[in-house]
Amino acid sequence: MRNRAQVFSVDFIIALMVFVVLLIASEWVWSAATENIYFTEGRNDLELLSRNAASLLVQSTGNPSYWNNLSDFNSTAIYSLGLCKNRPWLIDEAKVARLNSLNNTNYTTFKTLLGIRGPSYEFHLNISKFDGVKFNNLALIGKWPNATAENVVRIERMAVSSSDRNWTKVILLVWKECVGATCY
């Protein structure tokens, strides 16, 4: 009689505890796996759009190609953005100067034109030219990644300046700014 009661109570309680622990563990593993999927997909997303944006800048003239002479800098007047003069990898310094002058007021337009439009996606663009000794900044556009930035993707492209055929470096940083504890 006493043995039966013991079997029911102690064994069953232990079995129940094991079951609950397994259930909680499986829930935790599931959450981690789901988060990992979204995190990886987010990273792939950032990689893809930053490569596209960097390629667009150093390989195209933009549309219209004289966009730097337009008084309106918006996504209606400009179909696409590009920094080349008349052929790929030949950077037009007038276009770089125009971008630099627009920096403070047109961040959202830059994002639209560069296709950086995911949730909380931000960017920083640095264009510099080699003077024989070091690279000097021609343009610094956008924000800097702060402490909450996750998945910072850095794309670097080399081109030449149309004015003196010196090396010109285009560095694009794209990241997602986190809100709250989770970031994916």
Place this chain on the structure above:
Amino acid sequence: MKHAKHGQVSTEIIILLVVIMGLFLILLTVSEKRDDQLAGIKKYLSAKDIADDVAWNINSALISGFGARRSFAIPAKLSDGTAFNVTVDGPSRSVLVEWGSRMYVAPLLTSNMTGNTTLAQGLVNVTNILGVIKVEE
């Protein structure tokens, strides 16, 4: 004494059965919830794959310059058999894939586009004609 023993065993068994059934109910609920989540993730990734592919081909034709041409195929259904719609929206610079009440948007790098805006299953050709991206099935 004999009757009392029988009574005890029955109560224990009933309690045990109720608890076991409760546990199985929890297990089933959790498992069903995960099944739904997994199906949702699969659909989302499948739609994302299609939208990214369409956007990549259009962006690639733009970056490659005048005369560049890309061909790609759009599947009939998402990986789990769900029907979907693909829309290329030039003005908003987006490729939209919609299924059920959900939508995935992939960004485009140009708004200068002509041709079909709603794409159906099959082969799609994208051509860069002097900076204008022409989409045709």
